[in-house]
Amino acid sequence: MSAKKRSADAPAEAAAAVEAPAAPAPKAEPAKQQPSAAAKSRIAALTGPQKAAAVVVSLGADKASLLYKYMDPEDVETLTLEVARLGYLDSEMTEGVLTDFYEMCLTNKAITEGGLEYAKTVLEKAFGEQTAAQLLEKVEKSMKNRQFAFLDKADAKSLFSALQYERPQTVALVLSYVSPAKSASVVEQMDPAKQVKVVEYMAKMESPSPSTMKIIEAEMNRRFSTIVSSKNVKVGGVDFVASLMNNIDRTSEKSIFDGLSAYNQELADEIRKRMFVFEDLVGMDDRSVQRFLRDCDPKDIVLSLKATTEEVANKLLSNMSTRMAQNIKDDLEITTNVRMKDVEEAQQRIVDVIRKLEEQNEIIIIKGGKDDIIA
Numbered sequence: 001m002s003a004k005k006r007s008a009d010a011p012a013e014a015a016a017a018v019e020a021p022a023a024p025a026p027k028a029e030p031a032k033q034q035p036s037a038a039a040k041s042r043i044a045a046l047t048g049p050q051k052a053a054a055v056v057v058s059l060g061a062d063k064a065s066l067l068y069k070y071m072d073p074e075d076v077e078t079l080t081l082e083v084a085r086l087g088y089l090d091s092e093m094t095e096g097v098l099t100d101f102y103e104m105c106l107t108n109k110a111i112t113e114g115g116l117e118y119a120k121t122v123l124e125k126a127f128g129e130q131t132a133a134q135l136l137e138k139v140e141k142s143m144k145n146r147q148f149a150f151l152d153k154a155d156a157k158s159l160f161s162a163l164q165y166e167r168p169q170t171v172a173l174v175l176s177y178v179s180p181a182k183s184a185s186v187v188e189q190m191d192p193a194k195q196v197k198v199v200e201y202m203a204k205m206e207s208p209s210p211s212t213m214k215i216i217e218a219e220m221n222r223r224f225s226t227i228v229s230s231k232n233v234k235v236g237g238v239d240f241v242a243s244l245m246n247n248i249d250r251t252s253e254k255s256i257f258d259g260l261s262a263y264n265q266e267l268a269d270e271i272r273k274r275m276f277v278f279e280d281l282v283g284m285d286d287r288s289v290q291r292f293l294r295d296c297d298p299k300d301i302v303l304s305l306k307a308t309t310e311e312v313a314n315k316l317l318s319n320m321s322t323r324m325a326q327n328i329k330d331d332l333e334i335t336t337n338v339r340m341k342d343v344e345e346a347q348q349r350i351v352d353v354i355r356k357l358e359e360q361n362e363i364i365i366i367k368g369g370k371d372d373i374i375a
Helices: 010-017 036-045 048-059 061-068 072-086 091-127 128-144 149-153 156-163 167-174 181-190 192-204 210-224 238-247 250-261 265-277 276-285 286-294 297-305 310-317 324-333 341-361
Strands: none
Touching: 010 181, 036 091, 048 072, 072 167, 149 310, 156 167, 156 181, 167 181, 167 192, 167 210, 181 192, 181 250, 192 238, 192 250, 192 265, 238 265, 250 265, 265 341, 276 310, 276 341, 286 310, 286 341, 297 310, 297 324, 297 341, 310 324
């Protein structure tokens, strides 16, 4: 929920209202009793507004009213409605929700004081690496979702109209804040040369400066009417481009990769690797699996199965002849002391076979709901 920017003291007063502690000292906290698995499951099922309602109820009317002063009327209405609907929460669930709230307060405070890197250092010392990573992931996602949120209401055609005359760098930044499917739809409408540039900038993108974000979002705000926000959040990157390419039509995909490969083969190869990973083969049809298995080295199949899911193993073994499947199983039993690096390289060689056969139209990889298969 968004807080009103009434004064520079508002965040401090709001924090005081809930008695949020100062940023943690750089030492690990003593272990706390964790909620039971059942309680964690029930907490996870709560929506954001429901968790906020639980916090408000726990604070009591006096302290909750202090928070309400810094909230938009629409948020107050939503929260009040959730409080009325909340019902009974046992002490274990309430404690779990409050713990989440406390950790998020510390995370936001650390980010506000020193940015994401500072927050990472503080939180790792306070909670350990795993919990710190989880907290930062939640906050980054929340921050990213707030920026350019107005673009969610714009269809791909309107978004393209707004961006078609912008520089590729600007287009790449803006499209990094919308879904891969919508980004793909916009990229498809561009000319081939600009497609390549946009994808390249998006893949190489790092955390944009707050000042840059503010300028660009202000301009987009002028066109789409939104709330201006500026935070330093990582957007774009190779993973995002891989997701975008999985949603784009095959003609545009080929054109982009051909153009990108001409002068940045390494980046093109890295994007391709992340578009389809070994575990994705479970979604392939049986005929395609049978086809690529014929071109795979049996040694690679054995190595790749040393560290994969049961679902992947079953997919492969069920598409082999009885004799081949038995040979693979026998080799698996006698293959020991395998390096993870060797397993990953074997899996990548199989993925390379799959990608090559797809380019030759010998097999099919389903892409982002864009392919209709006729038997």
